[in-house]
Amino acid sequence: MSIVKPLGVFLLVCLALVAIIVGARRATRGGKEKQIMASGDERSGPLVRSDQEWKEVLSDLEFRVTRQKGTEPAFSGEYWDTKTPGVYRCRCCGAPLFSSQAKFDSKTGWPSYWEPIDKDNVRTEEDNSWFMRRTEVLCSKCDAHLGHVFPDGPPPTGLRYCINSASLELDPRTSAEDTSPSGQ
16 A cells, blocks of 8 residues: 555656646747647658647638638738748748748748748649639648749749748748758
């Protein structure tokens, strides 16, 4: 009987440590808790959550854009004219998507990039909505809708990744040298 009490205390301490670790990995933004993935997170496989789980960690606009394939109005997003060096990460899962070094002013009102940091971090699908034929850009890790890619960008790729600010989160702490797009 004397071992039961210390074992119970040990289990309570373990549970408290787990709660502290989980709490340390959460950040509060806009009054809602959002799980922030560390830049070195090496989870394998796709990140899958229910709509309800996404609604708990995203603002209404972020949910509409990333999970329901919405579009924010031109010239309204947080990053359309930002010049801060760093890495633009997926708002939903934290995957590194675009470098500020590949960002350019497309005069469209949305952040535009000529290539992703790593082509494996984004994927594309044909999008025939709104009576248009376009190529949708999605996060490979969590399937968040990011925007569209068009063949009217600058050299060296000739591509314009036209991305919603609501799908991105700028990490200005990451050095530009570490995020140089491939081939640069």
